[in-house]
Amino acid sequence: MNDTLGSWKRTHYCGDLRADHIGDKVCIMGWVQRRRDHGGLIFIDLRDRTGIVQLALDPDRDPEAHTKADRVRNEWVIAAIGTVSHRPEGTVNPKMKTGEVEIEISELRILNQAKTPPFMLDEYTDVAENLRLKYRYLDLRRPTVQRCLMMRHQVTRTVRNYLDEQGFLDIETPVLTKSTPEGARDYLVPSRVSPGQFYALPQSPQLFKQLLMVSGFDRYAQIVKCFRDEDLRADRQPEFTQIDCEMSFVDRDDVMDIMEAMIARVFKETINVELSLPMPRMAYAEAIDRYGVDNPDLRFDLELVEITDIVRGCGFKVFADVAGSGGMVKAINVKGGSGLSRKELDDLTGFVANYGAKGLAWVKMTADGWQSPIAKFFQPEELRAIEQALGAAEGDLLLFVADKPATTNQALGRLRQHLGQKLDLVKKGDFRFVWITDFPLLEWDEEQKRHVAVHHPFTAPLDEDIPLLDSDPGKVRAKAYDLVLNGSEIGGGSIRIHDQAIQQRMFNLLGIDDEEAQLKFGFLLDALSYGAPPHGGIAFGLDRLTMILAGTDSIRDVIAFPKTQKATCLLSEAPGEVDPVQLRDLGIRLAARAKS
RNA sequence: GGGGCUGUAGUAGAGUCGGUUACAACGCCGGCCUGUCACGCCGGAGGUCGCGGGUUCGAGUCCCGUCAGCCCCGCCA
Numbered sequence: 172m173n174d175t176l177g178s179w180k181r182t183h184y185c186g187d188l189r190a191d192h193i194g195d196k197v198c199i200m201g202w203v204q205r206r207r208d209h210g211g212l213i214f215i216d217l218r219d220r221t222g223i224v225q226l227a228l229d230p231d232r233d234p235e236a237h238t239k240a241d242r243v244r245n246e247w248v249i250a251a252i253g254t255v256s257h258r259p260e261g262t263v264n265p266k267m268k269t270g271e272v273e274i275e276i277s278e279l280r281i282l283n284q285a286k287t288p289p290f291m292l293d294e295y296t297d298v299a300e301n302l303r304l305k306y307r308y309l310d311l312r313r314p315t316v317q318r319c320l321m322m323r324h325q326v327t328r329t330v331r332n333y334l335d336e337q338g339f340l341d342i343e344t345p346v347l348t349k350s351t352p353e354g355a356r357d358y359l360v361p362s363r364v365s366p367g368q369f370y371a372l373p374q375s376p377q378l379f380k381q382l383l384m385v386s387g388f389d390r391y392a393q394i395v396k397c398f399r400d401e402d403l404r405a406d407r408q409p410e411f412t413q414i415d416c417e418m419s420f421v422d423r424d425d426v427m428d429i430m431e432a433m434i435a436r437v438f439k440e441t442i443n444v445e446l447s448l449p450m451p452r453m454a455y456a457e458a459i460d461r462y463g464v465d466n467p468d469l470r471f472d473l474e475l476v477e478i479t480d481i482v483r484g485c486g487f488k489v490f491a492d493v494a495g496s497g498g499m500v501k502a503i504n505v506k507g508g509s510g511l512s513r514k515e516l517d518d519l520t521g522f523v524a525n526y527g528a529k530g531l532a533w534v535k536m537t538a539d540g541w542q543s544p545i546a547k548f549f550q551p552e553e554l555r556a557i558e559q560a561l562g563a564a565e566g567d568l569l570l571f572v573a574d575k576p577a578t579t580n581q582a583l584g585r586l587r588q589h590l591g592q593k594l595d596l597v598k599k600g601d602f603r604f605v606w607i608t609d610f611p612l613l614e615w616d617e618e619q620k621r622h623v624a625v626h627h628p629f630t631a632p633l634d635e636d637i638p639l640l641d642s643d644p645g646k647v648r649a650k651a652y653d654l655v656l657n658g659s660e661i662g663g664g665s666i667r668i669h670d671q672a673i674q675q676r677m678f679n680l681l682g683i684d685d686e687e688a689q690l691k692f693g694f695l696l697d698a699l700s701y702g703a704p705p706h707g708g709i710a711f712g713l714d715r716l717t718m719i720l721a722g723t724d725s726i727r728d729v730i731a732f733p734k735t736q737k738a739t740c741l742l743s744e745a746p747g748e749v750d751p752v753q754l755r756d757l758g759i760r761l762a763a764r765a766k767s
Numbered sequence: 768g769g770g771g772c773u774g775u776a777g778u779a780g781a782g783u784c785g786g787u788u789a790c791a792a793c794g795c796c797g798g799c800c801u802g803u804c805a806c807g808c809c810g811g812a813g814g815u816c817g818c819g820g821g822u823u824c825g826a827g828u829c830c831c832g833u834c835a836g837c838c839c840c841g842c843c844a
Contacts, residue, residue, distance in 0.1 A: 211801035225804065245794090262802050270804085287795060290778050295805065296793080297779065301836045354844035374844080401843040525770080525840055627844040725837095736837065 174280035179250055186222020190271050192255040197274060199224065200250040200282070202312065203243055204292075213240045214273075217249065220317055225264075225273040226251055236279040246285035246292065246312075252278045300727075304741040307732055319721045319729045322441060326717050327394055329440045330414055333433045339392035339416065342383060344376035346396070351378070351691055352683070353628055355399035358409070366758035372398035375710060377627065378695055380417040381667055384706040385698045392416045394713065403736045406659070406715055406726045410734075414662075414716075417708030423650055423666055426707055427452070427606055430662070434604070434654070434711075441720050444602060450654070452606040463501070463584020465610070468658025469603040471596035473587050475501045475580070478571075481556045487548035489530070493573040500573040501583050504561040505590060508568030509535040509542075522589055523572060528582035532571035536563050588658055597657070602719075605655050609633070612649040613680065621682040626651045628677055629695075630665040631707075637673075644680050650707065661716045664709025671699040 182198045201219035215226040230237040236251075243249060253276035264270030288309050290298040303310040310316055331341070350357045350371035357371035373379075375397045383391045393415045400409060418426060428449065435446040451469075458465050461474045479500045482490040490500050505511075511519075520531040534543040541554060549557075561569055572583045591597055612632050613622040624630065626649055632640060636647040650666035668674045674696060678688040688696065717729040727733035734740050754760070 205804080205806095207803050207806050209801050209803065209806080210799065212803080213801090214803055214806085216804070223804095227802085229801075231801090259802065262804085264804055267804080273802095287777075291794060293793095293805070295779095299774085299779085299836070302778085304836090351844095355842085377844090399843060402841085404843085405838070407843070521771095522839095527840090624844050630844090735835090737835085741836090 184221040185224040248283040334392040339390040344379035412713040414711040419704040450604040454609040463580040499576040499579040505568040523582040526582040534569040612647040662711035666707035669703040
């Protein structure tokens with residue numbers, strides 16, 4: 172029924188054929204994108220991963236091939252031998268890379284037929300994502316989707332080459348490993364050999380790469396899968412890939428210098444963008460002060476301005492009360508934003524409510540002064556002071572949040588990012604990097620009534636802040652750094668604690684007593700006591716980095732077989748039930764379902 | 768755990784105030800066509816309006832619940 176490949180060998184990819192090939196006899200293979208039947212002449216657009224080329228089948232030239240082409244349908248797999256020829260005068264298609272030529276087919280083989288696909292594999296149809304994911308292998312035939320995965324390949328290739336040149340060794344770390352406290356929820360794997368015990372899939376190879384430093388490998392790097400059992404987002408999947416690095420005998424600047432050069436190489440070799448180095452660096456405290464968040468998008472201004480002191484004694488009770496009780500009042504000036512409708516302002520109020528803000532005060536700057544529900548509460552000199560602080564001019568829109576400092580910063584900071592998108596303040600093709608440094612080492616967790624590590628428990632404190640570990644742990648800054656690109660955290664790392672005594676103190680500060688520390692991290696503490704070099708490292712989110720390079724806003728676009736928001740795979744239907752025998756072997760009995 | 772958006776032939780959509788047989792496009796099937804390229808022309812088939820319940824003389828349309836996909840909060844050292 173179908174033809175066999177026989178002795179045919181492919182000579183060219185479809186998308187590579189050009190006028191240079193005119194006169195060549197070629198053999199190409201691929202999928203039928205479309206067939207156009209003119210009664211006599213038949214055209215077939217043949218597609219492979221490189222592109223599309225037009226096949227011309229003339230009944231006068233080869234009746235047998237023409238008859239065969241009559242049966243062919245979309246997505247059938249065919250092979251053809253023919254001669255590359257210039258298209259006749261007036262029929263060149265400038266929209267196609269290969270549009271100057273066509274292949275005059277002399278022999279055609281149908282290698283496989285295809286059912287009519289559940290959706291059209293063209294660039295014009297926007298298909299529902301659940302259908303795309305169920306038939307992902309078809310979705311992945313589409314050039315736009317293929318482009319993303321090819322981009323990903325270019326990123327990993329460039330990274331591997333660079334790290335190899337810089338002397339990093341690629342060493343694999345275990346996937347079946349041990350659950351550790353702190354951090355994200357683990358994916359667990361039951362042990363058959365040790366009933367009742369579980370492996371955990373790594374949230375990152377953190378401990379192992381530190382052990383490799385103790386072993387003297389000096390520079391380690393791995394492109395590696397990590398697993399976190401937390402809820403998904405547009406830029407978060409339960410299994411994702413890190414570019415994971417660790418280096419010995421370095422400080423923060425060494426790591427940042429080497430890594431930003433790697434990122435620059437990636438941008439050059441994937442999208443041919445030249446980045447200027449060094450990348451700017453900004454302390455955490457400054458980022459929070461100016462942008463409200465630790466991942467600021469520097470492609471636009473719209474900075475936060477604190478006016479707590481100005482409104483401390485004002486007649487607007489909401490502001491005055493917050494200012495008088497340790498809270499914070501901040502505002503942003505949306506230049507030329509006074510045209511926003513009441514509905515839009517209500518939407519923005521709803522937006523900040525997501526982040527716990529109880530309200531969003533607004534002022535439209537008009538020729539007649541303040542147009543605002545709160546204008547009447549302020550004295551003229553207060554109005555002027557606020558205008559001056561914000562640089563307000565006619566046509567501007569001022570937006571205010573008053574709350575606890577953390578809430579004010581987060582709500583207004585997220586509002587800033589939101590407005591950047593909504594008001595189209597970002598220029599396409601603009602890449603603004605910033606290293607955020609000097610993160611707090613610890614933060615107080617109100618629910619658990621204890622300190623938790625901001626980065627992770629192995630992050631070293633700044634040398635000058637070590638005395639504060641005892642007196643004021645919340646003030647200690649960490650030797651940690653995040654690389655932020657266009658408001659997205661694409662990587663982060665730190666210099667680690669290489670001193671066993673300090674690591675022990677760190678665990679104590681986190682409320683992990685010696686016994687628990689020994690139980691959970693004993694092997695690390697042991698290793699640190701056998702001559703651990705000063706070391707530090709970083710991990711980049713390969714998926715997020717590729718998203719930005721590919722210009723897409725969903726992490727699923729850069730993953731071949733991604734999971735849905737409920738962490739299921741619509742293609743394989745994972746997760747699924749397992750055979751009772753498998754459970755018995757593992758010593759697992761399922762609890763009765765809570766529902767139904 | 769919570770908030771929001773979406774769900775109608777294979778696909779992506781329209782469907783008015785609750786009222787006759789649920790529309791047209793693309794795709795599919797058949798026919799015609801020798802220079803098209805998202806070919807064109809003629810004809811045809813194709814529907815559990817996500818699912819369940821309710822209101823009503825009557826529900827794609829209104830109400831309640833539920834499922835799925837997506838976006839967000841919490842969570843993500």
